[in-house]
Amino acid sequence: MGQERREAPGRVLVGQLSSRVGERVRVCGWVQTLRLQRRMQFVVLGDESGAVQLTNRREVRPGLDEQIDALTVGSAVALTGTVVDAPQVKLGGIEVLVDAIELVSTAEQPLPIAETTNPDRRLDWRFLDLRGPRQHLPFKVGDLLERRMRAFLFGRGFTELHTPKLMGAASESGAEVFRVDYFGSSAYLAQSPQFYKQMAIAAGFDRVMEVGPVFRAEPSFTSRHATEFTGLDLEMAWIDSVDEVMRLEEELLAEAIAGVRDGLGQQVEEIFGIDLVVPATPFPRMTLADARRQLVQAGWRPGERASQDLDGEGERMLSRLVADRFGHQFVFVTDYPVSVRPFYHMRPANDPTVTSSFDLIWNGLEVTTGAQREHRHDVLVAQAAEQGVAPEPIRHYLDCFRYGCPPHGGLGIGVSRLLMKLLDLPSIREATLFFRGPNRLTP
């Protein structure tokens, strides 16, 4: 036995081994732990789908003992063996009795990071930092979340488009943009698909969405900021009011979170100890003025930069207040004043000092900004002038409103921030595959 030539079976994922008891299988993965005893050798091998114990009784198969003794933690190996029941083994009550093993790629020792290594150095070795089910799960959840959001939006008549990230002029808002050398001239990185999704509406698309990178040249070092992150943007034509956008978003999030719970809720519970809660709709709504009033009553002291807005502390306090009062994790804050929103926001007819806009705050973190846009060319031009926005750099944008453009509105969701909140991650770094910040461009 073990000497006869046998055809190597096809690879089986570790997560599927429990249904293959009694069969000879091929398994591929990483060495997680080694326990090399005088008579027995035990290896825990992991792949994306799980971990399993490999077992070898010494002195049965010539050469195999030495191959296993030579393994190092982290090495990639392919092996064949027989799956057997092993009730004493904690990893699923099975083990694989190895008959042949191939060391495919050796891991140098020691590994450059350990559990205790500081977070910044772990980011230097992000591919090692990412190994393991706890580190993979946020990306599995993110993937499923996006799939469910897409499915919901396709069902509501949205078309996914791809808008350019290279722009000829710095885009709309006050946020800093990155400049790019462009064949002897300059381009700028889009800090949102805002203008382009509106152009798509002017081009006759009824409802459009996009998942893609957005770039913010802000020197922010908080746990919730990144210079590049994934945004989900959408825009819808022929809305009656901004409330239509909010209603869409609350249904979108409720359905997407329900989808994640159905697909990965058990893993989230096991690994993060979190019971995913599908939010009830409608979400609570509060005007910014009202929110600020209540926060001040509750002891909030807005900093200078939040004299007409909310700051991080205000957002956190507001969520606690909403949780107490409504038992809800989400709150739409509406009617931001004209002074803190870009010129292209529509203003309600009955109060020109505010905008038909909202932020969505989830457990203390802003995860969405949305609004109805001004589609009347003359009003838009006047609002741009009023806010000191020069018309020439945004000429192509303004032109969209000269040849027939319906009322429309939309929103932008920070997908990594959704993930942070869903899994209660302490930093956006853990919700991002390869984080980008002012001091972080590698790996």
Add this chain to the structure above:
Amino acid sequence: MGQERREAPGRVLVGQLSSRVGERVRVCGWVQTLRLQRRMQFVVLGDESGAVQLTNRREVRPGLDEQIDALTVGSAVALTGTVVDAPQVKLGGIEVLVDAIELVSTAEQPLPIAETTNPDRRLDWRFLDLRGPRQHLPFKVGDLLERRMRAFLFGRGFTELHTPKLMGAASESGAEVFRVDYFGSSAYLAQSPQFYKQMAIAAGFDRVMEVGPVFRAEPSFTSRHATEFTGLDLEMAWIDSVDEVMRLEEELLAEAIAGVRDGLGQQVEEIFGIDLVVPATPFPRMTLADARRQLVQAGWRPGERASQDLDGEGERMLSRLVADRFGHQFVFVTDYPVSVRPFYHMRPANDPTVTSSFDLIWNGLEVTTGAQREHRHDVLVAQAAEQGVAPEPIRHYLDCFRYGCPPHGGLGIGVSRLLMKLLDLPSIREATLFFRGPNRLTP
């Protein structure tokens, strides 16, 4: 009649009107044509879903005649009316008898472009250029194509990840990269997710994919090049050979094209006169050396830049040759020489002068590049040195192969190029929402 106050009904898309005969509806869209006669007024109104004739008999409703007379082509209007059968009307055999109309957004006259306007000026007014079902269809098809590709890949165990577009060092290949001002230093725009998807494999993800923008700072002005386009990239661990990647791709494309045919085949037939053909699998395969030999026999004279490769003319001739011989639109060209592929390609054990690589050519256009990657650290370092690639800028990449990395391979698909071929579009500009080229950064 017409004077009593009635609740405005909810909006109905034009494409759904044929099922609403006899009902009073609200319709929103753009004025496509106006025919204002002495006794009757006819308006063709279009939205994303179709076009319909609106009809008004003059002197029935006070004020309505004048409102319709004041319309301009391109204007956005919302109206209510009753859907009636009208067998004489070519647009679906129905019309809407208008009872009230609101001019929401007036289109200035004349429109700045017409059917006959040259393509470059049409791009200046892309939002107008994009109006209409023929212009929308490529994006509807692209959306569906991506959805079907995602569905296929999720079914095969792929996880969608988002890799950074901002890199700390110029990335791997010879292609020129864009430099970005980054807080007083430099960043570079990723010209592919290559390194990052490989890092994800080294991080223990089994199969990964991404749809996102890729950037190429090449001053190319052909109909098939853009400085920014959408790529679908994927990478899979534990492959036995590059053939596994090719087998995946042919199944992926066959299923995705079948999905597009099922969902939009009729519209593609009606608007583009194209009968979508689902390609048979497996696709023909040919080594580059063999392809070059046969092309030269057929009269191909490679230019200087194609002394070891194929040029555009070679790709077109090859597809004609394959179509004649195999009756197939696709051909995998394999075994590209080491000299024309980046250092990280694996080389087959029996011929170190070539790489385990392929291009996929569809009807004369390269739509994919793929390969098995070298995962052995020592071999990789030697190959980088051999090709003159300095180790320091790619240190983070090379490090991925020091701590256990399985064999893996993958590919990158140009999604806009797929669209070009699927719909036989003359230029990538028509398969791109807002084209970017060396001379084109607007709108």
